[in-house]
Amino acid sequence: MNAFSEALATAIALLATFDAALVEIVALSLRVSLSAVALATLIGLPLGAALALHRFPGRGGVLVALDALMGLPPVVVGLVVYLLLSRAGPFGVMGLLFSPAAMIIAQTLLVVPIIAALARQVVEDLWTEYEEQMRSMGAGPRQALPAMLWDARFTLTTAVLAGFGRASAEVGAVMIVGGNIDHVTRVMTTTIALETSKGDLALALALGLILIVLSLSVNGAAHAMRRHAAKGFA
Amino acid sequence: MTATATIDITGPAPPAATPPSILPLVVEDMSFAIDGRRLIDGVSLTLEAGPRTVILGPNGAGKSLLLRLCHGLLTPTGGRVTWHGAGAADTRQHQAMVFQKPVLLRRSARANVDYALKLKKIARDRRRAITDDVMARTGLAAVAETPARLLSGGEQQKLALARAWALKPQVLFLDEPTSHLDPAATAAVEAIVEDMRGDGTRIVMTTHDLGQARRMADHVAFLHKGRLLETTPAESFFERPKSGEAAAFLRGELRW
Numbered sequence: 001m002n003a004f005s006e007a008l009a010t011a012i013a014l015l016a017t018f019d020a021a022l023v024e025i026v027a028l029s030l031r032v033s034l035s036a037v038a039l040a041t042l043i044g045l046p047l048g049a050a051l052a053l054h055r056f057p058g059r060g061g062v063l064v065a066l067d068a069l070m071g072l073p074p075v076v077v078g079l080v081v082y083l084l085l086s087r088a089g090p091f092g093v094m095g096l097l098f099s100p101a102a103m104i105i106a107q108t109l110l111v112v113p114i115i116a117a118l119a120r121q122v123v124e125d126l127w128t129e130y131e132e133q134m135r136s137m138g139a140g141p142r143q144a145l146p147a148m149l150w151d152a153r154f155t156l157t158t159a160v161l162a163g164f165g166r167a168s169a170e171v172g173a174v175m176i177v178g179g180n181i182d183h184v185t186r187v188m189t190t191t192i193a194l195e196t197s198k199g200d201l202a203l204a205l206a207l208g209l210i211l212i213v214l215s216l217s218v219n220g221a222a223h224a225m226r227r228h229a230a231k232g233f234a
Numbered sequence: 235m236t237a238t239a240t241i242d243i244t245g246p247a248p249p250a251a252t253p254p255s256i257l258p259l260v261v262e263d264m265s266f267a268i269d270g271r272r273l274i275d276g277v278s279l280t281l282e283a284g285p286r287t288v289i290l291g292p293n294g295a296g297k298s299l300l301l302r303l304c305h306g307l308l309t310p311t312g313g314r315v316t317w318h319g320a321g322a323a324d325t326r327q328h329q330a331m332v333f334q335k336p337v338l339l340r341r342s343a344r345a346n347v348d349y350a351l352k353l354k355k356i357a358r359d360r361r362r363a364i365t366d367d368v369m370a371r372t373g374l375a376a377v378a379e380t381p382a383r384l385l386s387g388g389e390q391q392k393l394a395l396a397r398a399w400a401l402k403p404q405v406l407f408l409d410e411p412t413s414h415l416d417p418a419a420t421a422a423v424e425a426i427v428e429d430m431r432g433d434g435t436r437i438v439m440t441t442h443d444l445g446q447a448r449r450m451a452d453h454v455a456f457l458h459k460g461r462l463l464e465t466t467p468a469e470s471f472f473e474r475p476k477s478g479e480a481a482a483f484l485r486g487e488l489r490w
Contacts, residue, residue, distance in 0.1 A: 132307055133337035137350050137401075138326045147349065151340040 010202035011209065022206055029187040032100055033167040036107030041160050044112045048119025049149050053127055053141035069113035078176030081106040085177065098179040106173040111163040118159035122152045154229035158222040165218050254321035256328045256404055257283040257436060259304060265312035266299055274299050275460040285452030286437040292488050296460040297440035298409050305331050305407045330403035334410045336394035338382035343374055343393050346382050350397045364400050372396040372426055388419025395426045406430060408439035412446065424450060448472060456480045
């Protein structure tokens with residue numbers, strides 16, 4: 001118990017003094033996860049909206065697959081990206097393995113299904129309300145798609161936040177494709193795993209506290225967004 | 235918004251040339267069935283340019299379906315719907331519909347009108363002039379920047395009409411546009427429809443409100459259980475309905 005309170009005191013000291021190692025790790029974590037979520041948003045929102053608005057053979061299967069991919073274990077995504085980027089893999093020549101870029105790719109793959117599946121649901125619900133009016137004005141699914149995304153913007157923000165929550169919290173994928181190399185690919189979650197196994201709890205605890213605050217902020221923002229949306233703007 | 239060098243105070247530019255009419259609309263032996271149930275059954279009807287047609291009938295008669303089939307939102311399962319006018323090559327551009335419950339985009343009132351014009355690929359300056367014009371004519375200028383979803387029910391339906399008006403439709407379909415509105419808002423909506431007719435728009439509307447039908451109909455099409463029982467000038471319909479069902483409906487005694 002004494003060891004724990006000592007670790008907690010050190011952790012708070014690290015946070016209070018903006019410890020250089022700590023700041024470096026947090027900055028890389030945010031860079032990787034925010035980049036991944038930005039990419040996943042660019043891919044996932046139009047993809048989800050297109051799936052919501054278009055009817056094609058095999059659509060049911062695609063939707064089931066998309067929902068299933070939402071729950072994909074990060075280690076599996078990590079393994080797949082590892083195989084693709086390793087020297088012998090199809091993209092091996094690019095030399096991306098064990099780099100932040102590889103981590104961004106892995107997290108993007110992890111987050112796209114979440115954003116796309118949630119966006120699909122949201123836009124499909126909205127389309128049942130809008131379809132007749134849109135078609136009456138001469139807009140088919142293709143023309144209506146941008147307006148559908150815009151009109152669902154507040155609810156879609158919560159989908160993006162859910163994606164960020166997933167990216168910033170996962171450890172399996174970034175561990176495998178990043179390798180947890182000090183000063184290069186060490187992020188918050190991989191550091192916590194490593195330092196805890198080493199018995200060095202102070203840094204792990206400090207990072208854990210930051211992750212908790214981050215998670216609270218993301219969910220607070222999502223909650224505020226839903227309340228705003230309920231007011232009638234969205 | 236960027237500063238513009240000139241401000242348009244002249245209102246919308248006059249149309250370059252009146253496009254050829256898409257009317258008449260000819261409906262031949264049209265049916266619409268879902269799971270074998272005939273909801274519209276062998277309806278034949280011709281809508282010429284000019285007078286206002288009110289489709290009357292009790293709940294469940296198929297009034298809304300008939301309107302959607304004419305507007306092209308639904309495809310008939312039997313028979314044909316054809317526009318026969320000289321401009322019939324491009325019918326979608328020249329008709330509009332206002333629904334019972336207005337569907338408004340989640341943006342400002344004027345942006346709703348602007349969006350409909352943008353779909354028609356109208357240039358920005360023209361869009362602004364047309365939007366200002368219809369907002370003023372429908373009495374919505376003061377709430378133009380208000381989010382459409384925060385408007386009152388009456389204002390929302392007026393905005394739906396403004397959006398339709400901006401498109402300068404040759405034919406406007408209205409599906410019970412006042413059934414959710416109070417008498418004042420109903421009167422305002424009827425006045426706007428009347429103004430649109432003055433602008434040359436052919437009005438086709440459904441209602442189950444006999445008072446409204448008397449006020450607004452030149453012709454009445456009476457629908458009962460998916461069948462068109464009569465199409466007659468309004469006066470003779472209200473004085474001497476031909477079918478027993480219509481007479482019962484006017485007495486408020488129709489059972490279905």
